[in-house]
Amino acid sequence: MKTLLQICASATVIGIICLIISHEYTSHHASKTKEKVYIYNWGEYIDPSLIHKFEKQTGIKVIYETFDSNEAMEAKIRNGGTHYDVAFPSDYTVEKMKKEQLLHTIDHKKLSNYCNLDRAYLNQDFDKGNRYSIPYFFGTVGILYNKEQYADINFNSWASLNQPQLRNDILLVDGAREVMGMALNKLGFSLNDTNEDHLNKAQSELSRLAPQIRGVVGDEVSLMMSHHEANVAVVWSGVALPLVEDNPNFDYVVPEEGSNMWLDNMVIPKTAQNKEGAYRFINFLLDEENSKQNTEWVGYATPNKAARAQLPAHIRNDKSFYPTQAQQRSLEVYRDLGQQKLGEYNDRFLEFKMNLR
Template identity: 70%
Template sequence: MMRLIQWVGGAIIIGILALVISHQLTAQKSKHQEKVYIYNWGEYIDPSLIKQFEKQTGIKVIYETFDSNEAMEAKIRNGGTHYDVAFPSEYTVEKLKKEHMLLPLDHQKLPHYKNLDSAYLNQDFDPQNRYSIPYFFGTVGILYNKDHYPNIKFDSWKDLTRPELKNDVLLVDGAREVIGLSLNRYGYSLNDTSETHLNRAQNFLDELKPQVKGVVGDEVTMMMTQHEANVAVVWSGVATPIVQEHPEFEYVIPKEGSNVWIDNIVIPKTAQNKEAAYRFIDFLLEARNSKQNTEWVGYATPNKAARAQLPAEIKNDTRFYPTQKQQRQLEVYRDLGSQHLSEYNERFLNFKMGLQ
C-alpha cells in the first residue's frame, strides 16, 4: 500500500514537473518566435490578412501605424524600432533613396511581382523599382453634389472660384495638394518651384478664399454626406465609398491635370528580418490577397491580377482607375528638397491663416 502511495505521489510530481517544463518551453518558444515589424498608414491593410499571414508562416507580425510621411521618415531615421517593412509615398521613397536609407530589392525573392501592372512600375522616383513596390494608388480631384450644382461640371480647377460656391468648398489639409492644384490651374507642373509661377498660384488661392468653408481632414466624409458642404477637393480613396453609397455625388479629375499618388512598400536599411520582409511583401502581392485587401481598403490597386478579379463596376470605373489618356495629365509628387518644401508649407500656412 505504501509503495502504491509512493508511486502515485511520484507520478503526480512527475506530471507537475512535465507541465512546468511544457509551460516554460511554450513561453520560450513564444519569446523567441520569429517576428516581422511592419510600419504602415492607419487602416491601410485588412487585419484578417495579417492573421492569415501569421497562421500561414508562423511569423508574428508587430504592426504599427503612422499618419504622415514625415512622421514615418523621422521614426525610421531615428532608429529605436528597426522596421522590416514600411509604406512611404513616392516623394518620400525618392528622399529615403537619396539618403541611402532603403535596401535595394531582390525581385527574385518576390515571385508575385509579375502580378503588377507595368503602368505603375518604373516611375521617375524609382526607376526599375529598385527600392520600392507599388501598393495602392489614387488621384486628387473634386467631389461634388451634382443635385446641388446640376449646371457645373467641375471639369476645371477654376470652377472652384465660381461665386455661387461661396463658403461651400472643403479643401484637403495638405500643402502639396492645395499648392499643386493651384499650379495645375495654370498648366504648371505640381512640382514647379518657379517663384513667378508660385506667386501666380498664390493669387489663384486668394481668389478661392471666399468659397472655402474649411481645410479639413477625416471629417470631410461626414461633412459632405451630411450636406454641411457640397464641394470638396479630396483623394480618390475618400471619394470612392461616398459616390458608391450616395448617388447624388460625383468625383472628377479636372482637365488641367492633377496628382496621381503611389504609396509603396520598401525595406528600410535597418531591417532586422529581411527574409520575413520579403515573405510579407510577396504575400500581399498574391492576387487573391491583393483583391481582398483592395476591397477592404477602398483605394485603387496597381496589381493587375487582383484587379481582374474585382467586380466590373469597380475595376471599370475610370473615375478611380484612370484611362491612359487621363494618366497623361497626371503627375506624381517629386522630392522638392527641404528649401522648396518649406516654401510650399509657408505659402499654405499663410493661406490657411487668411481664412480665419
C-alpha cells in the first residue's frame, strides 16, 4: 500500500507531465495558427471567398493588402517594412523588379497546377521561361461603345475616334501608357516606342483628338457609360466585359492597328518570409476550380486553360476578350522603358490632360 507521501509525489509527477503535454500541445497548436502569408494585390482583384477557402484548407492566415498602382507596389516592396510573400505586378513591372533583384526565382516543381496554364501566355519577353512570375489575369485595351447610339460607325480602327459626331463623347482611362500607346499604335508605331520624333507625333495626334474627349477618368467609367454620360470609351477589356454582358447595346473591339495586351502576374518578393506559404497560395489560385470561380468574380480573362474550358461558351469563345493567336500578333506587351522615358510619357500625358478644354 502506498503511503500518503508516495501518493502526493505521484500526483505531483502526473501533474507535471500533464502540464508538459498541455504546454507542448498549446505551443504546437499556436505555431500552426500563427503561420501567416502576406499578400499584396490590386483592389477587388480576388474573390474574397477564395481567401477564406484557402485559410480553411491550409490553416494559414492570409494578411491581405491592396495597392492602386504598380509604382506604389514596387516602391513599398523595395523599401521593405512589410515582408509580402506574394505580390501581383504587371508585365513591365516584373521586368523592372527582376532587373533590380527584388524577386525570388520560382521553382515550377512546387506548383503542381502550373500545367493548367495556357502556353500562349507563358514565356513572354518580360520574363522568359517564367523564372520570376506566374500569369494571373490578362486583357487588352480597346474601344467600348454604344451600338445603339453609333450604329453607323465602325470602331475597328483608332481613327474612328476622330469622327466629328463623337465630339465631347469619349472617355479615356487615366493611364499614360494606355493613352500614349493608343496614339502611337494609330500612327503605326510601337506602344513601347522611345523615338523622340515618334513621341512628338503621338502627342500631336492626341491634341487633334482633344475636342472629342469628355473626360479622363478612373473607376467611374462604367457608371458614366451605363448612364449615357458618354457613349464611347477607351478602356481595359475587364472594364468593358460586365457592360457588354449586361447590356446588348454595348460592344467592345480591339482596333486592327494594334493595341496593348497586358498580363498581371504572381511573384514572390525577395523579402518574403513564408516562401512555402507563398507557393501554396499561388498553387491554390492555379487550381482550375478556384481559377474559374476567381475569373467569374473578377471579370478579366484567365490564362488558365483548364479554368477557361469551364467558362460559358459565349465568354470563352469571344475573340474580343480572348483574342486568337492571329489577333495577338498585332498586340504588344508593355516593356520597362526606364525611369527617364517613363517620366517623359507621364509628362506628355499630363500636358495633354491639362490642355483639355
